[in-house]
Amino acid sequence: MMDSSRRTFIKNSALVVAGAALLPNSLLAGEKKLTRLGIQLYSVRDAMGKDPMGTLKKLAAGDIKHVEHANYISRKFYGYTAKEFKKILTDLSMQMPSGHTVMTAKDWDSSKNDFTDKWKYTIEDAAEVGQRYVISPWLDESLRTDMDGLKKFMEQFNKCGELCKAHGMKFGYHNHDFEFSTKVGDSNLFDFILKNTDPELVAQQLDTGNMAGVPGGEPLALLDKYPGRFELMHVKDEIKVAEKGEMGHGYESTIIGEGIMPMKEILKTARKKGGTSQFIIEQESYQGKDPVECIITDVHVMTKWGY
Numbered sequence: 001m002m003d004s005s006r007r008t009f010i011k012n013s014a015l016v017v018a019g020a021a022l023l024p025n026s027l028l029a030g031e032k033k034l035t036r037l038g039i040q041l042y043s044v045r046d047a048m049g050k051d052p053m054g055t056l057k058k059l060a061a062g063d064i065k066h067v068e069h070a071n072y073i074s075r076k077f078y079g080y081t082a083k084e085f086k087k088i089l090t091d092l093s094m095q096m097p098s099g100h101t102v103m104t105a106k107d108w109d110s111s112k113n114d115f116t117d118k119w120k121y122t123i124e125d126a127a128e129v130g131q132r133y134v135i136s137p138w139l140d141e142s143l144r145t146d147m148d149g150l151k152k153f154m155e156q157f158n159k160c161g162e163l164c165k166a167h168g169m170k171f172g173y174h175n176h177d178f179e180f181s182t183k184v185g186d187s188n189l190f191d192f193i194l195k196n197t198d199p200e201l202v203a204q205q206l207d208t209g210n211m212a213g214v215p216g217g218e219p220l221a222l223l224d225k226y227p228g229r230f231e232l233m234h235v236k237d238e239i240k241v242a243e244k245g246e247m248g249h250g251y252e253s254t255i256i257g258e259g260i261m262p263m264k265e266i267l268k269t270a271r272k273k274g275g276t277s278q279f280i281i282e283q284e285s286y287q288g289k290d291p292v293e294c295i296i297t298d299v300h301v302m303t304k305w306g307y
Contacts, residue, residue: 038066062296082128137174154196161201172203209236213249252285
């Protein structure tokens with residue numbers, strides 16, 4: 001299940017299961033948002049695929065307290081039920097306040113005017129494991145230029161926000177690169193998503209690295225354009241590479257602070273203007289270094305920066 005390409009991984013995951021994602025500590029509406037620093041477990045995908053328990057122990061020993069999953073299949077997180085995985089995390093003094101699971105149009109049953117049982121289980125399991133946010137990190141290619149389909153799907157986003165709210169959580173969306181390169185009317189797909197989702201029901205998780213090299217995908221400009229809309233952020237620094245890189249634009253992620261992104265300015269603006277309280281580090285390329293050591297280093301860098 002763990003491909004080297006994030007894009008391939010997500011596409012394959014969406015085909016295998018339209019499941020849900022998780023992260024812990026439910027908060028009631030109106031309660032002050034807690035600032036959290038965590039990691040996306042896709043950063044250590046190979047290690048999690050081979051030995052999830054051993055990998056989590058290494059991460060816990062590296063002072064990592066919060067994780068975000070990218071593996072919910074057949075009602076299991078990395079092979080464990082929600083109750084089992086929550087106990088594993090609790091025993092390691094860890095929490096999972098958010099997670100990635102792709103929601104598709106097929107997760108809505110129009111004949112019943114309701115979500116499918118599969119998607120309802122996804123939300124229930126997310127709540128059980130202790131998530132605060134259920135994040136969908138993909139939008140099917142068939143919908144991207146289908147205006148009627150897009151409008152219906154944004155309605156589904158808002159309805160999922162209501163479903164998550166009933167379980168003490170919030171639904172969210174995570175961007176890649178196509179949201180900025182896909183034109184929808186006079187604007188782009190990203191603008192369409194933000195304009196057609198209720199911020200009270202649908203959170204946005206801005207990935208600072210996925211849009212590198214794509215016109216319209218500058219983190220600072222987006223934080224300025226949509227103040228208060230980015231409750232979560234995937235913190236990702238980038239370097240220029242000769243190959244296509246992770247998103248096909250000639251960039252790949254690296255240790256935070258060692259790339260070309262103005263990370264300190266982005267983080268400061270996110271906290272001050274973007275409404276960001278959940279800072280989740282993701283590194284997908286390692287320049288020959290050990291992925292687990294890389295992500296632990298990333299966390300230590302941000303801790304020194306005051307996060």
